[in-house]
Amino acid sequence: MTKTASSMVISMRLPTASAKRLRRLANRYGWTPSDASARLVEEGLRRSEFAFIDFRDTPAGRQACIQASSLAVWEVIQIVRSYKGDVAAAAKHLGWAQVKVQAAVHYAEAFLSEINEAIADNQATDLVALKQLLPQTVEFLPKKPARS
């Protein structure tokens, strides 16, 4: 999740136990407690403002995901774009209700750069980058089948 450029200070009173948990969480991610609370508030706001959106720890950092699915929002958008923006076709592809795919689209509209960055990151892991991460990787080029 990217941080917004401008900010304002809001002080808040937390129970001691919560403050300790916040510090532990911040330490885990290498954030300051202030950073951690700002991120949690932002995630909480997005969860309450956008249907079907959840946040999850992934090896690539915390990502916006679709509830009851293993997919991050950027993965759903990659499918939608593959269908040239046809939400109904993407929903059929996934076997999901259309409203769930629409929720991902709305989230992506609101946080476009975040989603585009994640998709670009995925695409940047080409064969060369993949071999660097997983040295056993080999390439297989199937004979070109006829396009559907």
Add this chain to the structure above:
Amino acid sequence: MLKLLLNEEIAPGVADGLRRREGTIIVAALAEWEGGNFVGKEIAEILREAADQEWTLVTYDRQKVPLTLKGWTEEECLHGGVIFVDEKNIPPAETAMLISALNWMHQLMGSWEWTNRALWLG
């Protein structure tokens, strides 16, 4: 022997299409695998169960999956094999193209031992 587990971003219809083409192929979409219990689970959990049951994951995810497996490789933990599909050559919407590519790959490499293999399907 190759057993294909299609990650959630791949249309479950791809599994049906592969079965129609080649009756002996062992393939499952994540939504049907293990009664759908792994839908919504973290990728590490899916990969762990796939490794235990010797299933090879087919995925378009080149962000979370390789980063997870990099750590496993360094720790000498085995996985069930992964097939990374290149979305530039086989876009997710082109399910017929993916069915053909996987079917062809299965014909050539279906009898291989897939533990710890990583394949770029371009």
